[in-house]
Amino acid sequence: MTKTRKMHFGLSVAHLGYHPAAWRMPDVPVDGTMNLQHYVNCAKIAERGKLDFLFFADVSGVRQFGDARAPRHREQQQSKHEPFTLIAALAALTEEIGFVGTASTTFQHPYNLTRRLATLDHLSGGRAAWNMVTSWSEDEAENFGLATTGTSDERHARAHEFVSVVKRLCDTWEDGAFVQDKESGIFFDREKLHFLDHEGDQFRIKGPLDLPRPPQGVPPIATAGASENAQELAAAHADIVYAGQPNIELARAYYASLKAKTWKYGRTPDDVKIMPGIMTFVAPTRAEAQAKLDRLNACIDPVMGFGHMLVSGLPDLSACPLDSLVPEADSELVAYPTGQPSGFAMSLMKRARADGKTVRQLMEMVLGGDLWQLGIVGTPTDVADKLEEWFSTGAADGFNVQAAYLPGAAEDFVELVVPELQRRGLFRTEYEGRTLRDRLGIARPQNSFTLSETAARVGTLATR
Structure with missing residues (x-):
């Protein structure tokens, strides 16, 4: 029996909400950006709604602070936690919800990033994912001693190599390598350890990683961007794509374009979940x-x-x-x-x-944000109708809920929209499996080192 396709949802947590005026709302906790309990509340709301993950966007600095036209001192988004550290705390206080943390391939090193990502995946029991960004802001570059982030071609070339290294580092220990046999005194099987020995245009890394292969093999990778470079990067490596088209015609064109590119990288369109951003204002009546x-x-x-x-x-x-x-x-x-x-x-x-x-x-x-996301104001039926249209006509595999203000707008979505989608059979009523890959319906990848060895053996036999 063919499994019915269902929507996927992330709750994108932009501190106190995606709307720049969110922090001034009377029922929004003004100290929430630095308050762990605020993020715990958001995670519990998402978990109650059976959403797939919390998404934490991030930039390493304050953009345009030197521009007198940009009133950054009137915005709440400039005060924020480093996302991987925040996720580590939230993973200990939740049971089901996944977490997507942002890190830049322009400012990070693959070995350190892989250690952090693999550690989060182990600590959370397989609920971690990485939002891969290439970064374009000179304000961020200057925080890392760089004059510029480089051209789009340069950033994306580095990102392709970076991600390939991360995946291979995750594989440097085979599954079951740590036998931990007290009687024999063998802690790990040396035959299941592999050195990376990577020498590329951007990086030289010996390896191996200093912890076992993550529960998900390689934690899911998310990315975004509509440019040709961004689409190629996503088609080659991404499991989740955070899309930003404000109408269905643009969304369908983007969806078709990106999915078609997956074949050249030995992947299928189903391997990539395209999830546009949405901002909803929902209530029992349209007037409300x-x-x-x-x-x-x-x-x-x-x-x-x-x-x-x-x-x-x-x-x-x-x-x-x-x-x-x-x-x-x-x-x-x-x-x-x-x-x-x-x-x-x-x-x-x-x-x-x-x-x-x-x-x-x-x-x-x-x-x-009406210019770069889907905005919907209406009843639960209105919202569900719009999401179903996008989902069923080749515009989306799911959605990232960009709550305008937190926690209120997230609670409205979970309490009002989710039940309507469940009633229509478009969204889960219980979590499937244990890992984020399980929930997204993305297969755990085979170890690239053992695949290479198997291919080599097959090749040798074929020549005999």
């Missing part, structure tokens, strides 16, 4: 759902909002009354921060003008 969004938008600080728009490439509109219509995109009164507007900025301004949007409404669109 809209009221939740309106309550959050009322917390927007206009100074922060205008600054956020500027660093997003939009013009300085701070001289315009908030409730006036968005000015013409090419008006002489509109000055773009780079002098020449990007195609994105120009199209957004024209669209907002054509739709009769006010400056305040444009600000709410930009701060709410």
